[in-house]
Amino acid sequence: MVADNYREVDRRVGEACARNGRNRQEVTLIAVSKTKPVELIREAMDAGADVFGENKVQELCDKYEQLPKTLHWHLIGHLQRNKVKYIVDKVDLIHSVDSMRLAEEISKEAEKKQTDVKVLIEVNVAQEESKFGVSVDETEELVREIAKLPRIHVLGLMTIAPNVSDPEENRPVFRTLKKLAVDIKMKNIDNVRMDVLSMGMTGDYQVAIEEGATMVRVGTGIFGERNYSV
Numbered sequence: 001m002v003a004d005n006y007r008e009v010d011r012r013v014g015e016a017c018a019r020n021g022r023n024r025q026e027v028t029l030i031a032v033s034k035t036k037p038v039e040l041i042r043e044a045m046d047a048g049a050d051v052f053g054e055n056k057v058q059e060l061c062d063k064y065e066q067l068p069k070t071l072h073w074h075l076i077g078h079l080q081r082n083k084v085k086y087i088v089d090k091v092d093l094i095h096s097v098d099s100m101r102l103a104e105e106i107s108k109e110a111e112k113k114q115t116d117v118k119v120l121i122e123v124n125v126a127q128e129e130s131k132f133g134v135s136v137d138e139t140e141e142l143v144r145e146i147a148k149l150p151r152i153h154v155l156g157l158m159t160i161a162p163n164v165s166d167p168e169e170n171r172p173v174f175r176t177l178k179k180l181a182v183d184i185k186m187k188n189i190d191n192v193r194m195d196v197l198s199m200g201m202t203g204d205y206q207v208a209i210e211e212g213a214t215m216v217r218v219g220t221g222i223f224g225e226r227n228y229s230v
């Protein structure tokens with residue numbers, strides 16, 4: 001079932017790209033495997049999945065140990081500074097940097113491990129109180145400050161759009177993030193790329209792709225509903 005789901009989501013990602021004249025290779029499908037066992041991750045791998053998103057450090061590390069090292073892991077959830085040391089050499093990308101203090105810790109640990117760490121800045125576009133992330137207005141300043149730190153590289157922006165019934169409601173959110181990335185890119189800040197836009201989840205990834213997403217994070221659509229009580 002998971003393999004079929006993955007193929008179906010992958011197909012829809014391709015369709016959304018085609019509708020907008022985009023190359024399928026421009027969009028990375030991240031299979032969000034949080035709360036799901038490694039057996040289901042293996043099923044997704046059978047369908048070709050090799051990029052997985054987790055939101056908890058411990059869970060990511062456990063799965064990292066159990067699965068082939070050829071997989072790519074993305075930390076998509078809120079990251080506490082005291083956990084940074086466990087993941088800097090395991091993840092391809094941290095999607096959720098939203099403070100200078102966190103960036104400094106990542107930079108410090110990356111130096112210790114002699115590795116380079118790629119990050120996205122999490123932007124709370126919709127200004128939801130329950131969500132992490134910097135405001136649209138604070139983003140450029142944070143990007144400029146992080147750009148000066150060693151061994152940490154800002155590749156772009158990420159947002160978690162509101163939970164809505166009609167994905168069209170989130171189109172302005174995605175459009176705002178895209179515009180912000182374009183605006184910052186035009187400033188040509190050293191050590192800043194702004195080519196990656198991580199936006200869109202199960203309910204709205206097709207709209208996000210239409211608005212310029214280069215990474216979509218799909219959990220439920222691939223692995224089914226999550227049960228947090230177990």
Ligand SMILES: *Cc1c(COP(=O)(O)O)cnc(C)c1O
Nearest residue numbers: 032055076201202217218219220
């Ligand atoms: C859980 C999660 C997702 C996946 O959400 P679905 O609606 O299940 O696709 C995407 N992004 C982040 C940051 C998440 O925590």
